[in-house]
Amino acid sequence: QSALTQPASVSGSPGQSITISCTGTSNDVGAYIYVSWYQQHPGKAPKLIIYDVSNRPSGVSNRFSGSKSGNTASLTISGLQAEDEADYYCSSYTTATTLVFGGGTTLTVL
Amino acid sequence: QVQLQESGPGLVRPSQTLSLTCTVSGGSIGSVPYWWSWIRQYPGKGLEWIGYIYPSGSTYYNPSLKSRVTISVDKSQDQFSLRLNSVTAADTAVYYCARDVRGDGYSFDQWGQGTLITVSS
Numbered sequence: 001q002s003a004l005t006q007p008a009s010v011s012g013s014p015g016q017s018i019t020i021s022c023t024g025t026s027n028d029v030g031a032y033i034y035v036s037w038y039q040q041h042p043g044k045a046p047k048l049i050i051y052d053v054s055n056r057p058s059g060v061s062n063r064f065s066g067s068k069s070g071n072t073a074s075l076t077i078s079g080l081q082a083e084d085e086a087d088y089y090c091s092s093y094t095t096a097t098t099l100v101f102g103g104g105t106t107l108t109v110l
Numbered sequence: 111q112v113q114l115q116e117s118g119p120g121l122v123r124p125s126q127t128l129s130l131t132c133t134v135s136g137g138s139i140g141s142v143p144y145w146w147s148w149i150r151q152y153p154g155k156g157l158e159w160i161g162y163i164y165p166s167g168s169t170y171y172n173p174s175l176k177s178r179v180t181i182s183v184d185k186s187q188d189q190f191s192l193r194l195n196s197v198t199a200a201d202t203a204v205y206y207c208a209r210d211v212r213g214d215g216y217s218f219d220q221w222g223q224g225t226l227i228t229v230s231s
């Protein structure tokens with residue numbers, strides 16, 4: 001199984017909105033709603049911020065939102081804050097009953 | 111709030127077997143039906159799902175690792191374990207244990223802190 005494709009890096013200024021894409025195939029992202037997004041700060045474990053394409057776990061800011069169209073999922077962060085600077089990973093369930101992650105995107109808050 | 115803690119050797123010699131244990135506290139592995147997973151992160155970034163186990167003992171593995179991986183559970187100790195055979199330098203990574211959100215295996219909201227495993231002679 002191949003990793004999902006994410007941009008290596010994105011950046012934005014405080015208060016702006018950014019979107020990170022996650023492209024897969026009809027066997028993973030395109031097949032199910034089971035796309036998740038994780039935020040990871042340096043030296044920390046990943047933290048789940050979106051599951052089932054667009055659902056936020058309790059306690060996650062509503063500045064984080066997710067969507068999907070075809071084989072591409074997206075994470076949007078609105079009202080960018082300095083604390084949002086981190087690595088972001090998508091993941092998807094696959095038709096082979098496995099899980100696959102994206103390569104990760106580094107978000108820089110300018 | 112459940113907590114997960116990985117434990118392992120830190121350094122493994124090439125061709126040897128890597129063994130890791132995840133100890134769960136604040137909840138019993140056998141009492142609630144969640145999938146308990148191992149996930150690793152290579153130096154420099156990428157995450158890779160290794161596999162997971164259900165309290166019943168059912169397992170699913172990443173096809174790229176399936177021939178070398180075994181995940182097992184010890185409900186009496188509230189632990190689950192990973193064995194990875196015939197390791198090489200390519201297996202050097204931070205290994206995380208994690209629990210899924212609601213028992214369907216699609217996403218993980220509880221993670222251990224991770225343990226760095228270096229494969230080197």
